Amino acid sequence: MKGKILEVARRIFGEYGFHGTTTRMIAQEIGIDISTLYYHWGEKGDLYEAVILDIYEDLRTKLIEIEQIVHGKSLSTRMDTAIEMMTDYLFLSPEICNLILFRYFTRTRQPSNLDFRVPEFISEIAFSMGIAKDRKHLPLDIRMRMLAMMNQIYNFVAGQNFFMDLLKTTREDYVQNVKDTLKFILIPAFAQYERAGKHHDGNGDAGTMGEGDGKKEETAP
Amino acid sequence: MKGKILEVARRIFGEYGFHGTTTRMIAQEIGIDISTLYYHWGEKGDLYEAVILDIYEDLRTKLIEIEQIVHGKSLSTRMDTAIEMMTDYLFLSPEICNLILFRYFTRTRQPSNLDFRVPEFISEIAFSMGIAKDRKHLPLDIRMRMLAMMNQIYNFVAGQNFFMDLLKTTREDYVQNVKDTLKFILIPAFAQYERAGKHHDGNGDAGTMGEGDGKKEETAP
DNA sequence: CCCTGTTTCCATCATTTGATGGAAACATAG
């Protein structure tokens, strides 16, 4: 039962957010009384915290699995496979994306129960992609690119209902197009690392060229 | 006063979301009684609706302004300028990004007051970029790429607090790195349109395109 | 069966929250 509650709480919190979810909604979805819920998980904030830890744990497991499969391949191939696997996985548990994005964007009225830190796996991903030489001390620009990449996936999964309606497409079609769009955007972007040889940082101003705007060199801090 | 309420409501709704915001929070922030708020805007859902319409109107105005400035330039230049302007603008009104993303990701318990449709400017942007030949009947893949592009910007602005804390960086530094990251990812991706000539759709498996030669000139730093 | 510990539900509270009616304050034209 404790597990069942966590599972349903993940889904409901993922759909409605923290304040949009009531303990009664969760209990009713399972068909139990709310006091049973409180018995197992304590107050609402504690349950939410458990949900967050749970999804990050799932995500970590998946990332490790993917890392082992794409290990050793070329960057383009690695990204292609990783995008396929990651997308398929997240569409099976879309609340993972929703909950992560809520954390990024939303403030809560709660004192500070929910502001605990969770690793964002940024360095792990960069390392797995072969972009980081060293698991620690990742330069800022690389960390931001990793965030950008993950966000791109999260967005299409978390917003699937809205976007499917907006684009007037079926689910199957949508999933395929998400993968294609991700590849269209991410692979050329990160292909710059392949072309630029191993670790030519190339400043952030990639792609524009010319213009030589006044940006100073900003070597990795 | 009516305007002042709308302005503050934008900010608070943007920070806490619909259910995370109470009418009392808005009223208190201004220093008025909640009944004054209800007098001007009716029920909470109506105020929220007004907020959404307001931010979309602002966004529309800005997009038109940008469109006129980048008109006629090359795609890379257009994107460079548009990213600069759009980012600067959104960082001044970050609640725009938050509110748009909430609409994408969050469900509300409300009956259906907030499910009204608002244009997402997808076709306008594609047309302005010179990617769409025809303002109507945009193919699905192009619309998704436009969404992906806008989402990329929205995310970094809406999540600025979280990301700045995560990356341990200052605001100024963060803003600059957002621009650089956006250019790093978006410009190479959409440069495929330039290289591929005018309208070679190219199937979704765009990842292969990056391998060919790639960008010729690379401003040696 | 009985005893004990666990789990579930019912009844109930105290707050919070959305919402409103009506009195007071304010403004403005005549």
Place this chain on the structure above:
DNA sequence: CTATGTTTCCATCAAATGATGGAAACAGGG
């Protein structure tokens, strides 16, 4: 000043919500 329309605040409600105590149901070992 007075009359009229507008705006703001005070007091208050009803419903929703987070939370809890205690009785009942359940489970398993002796």
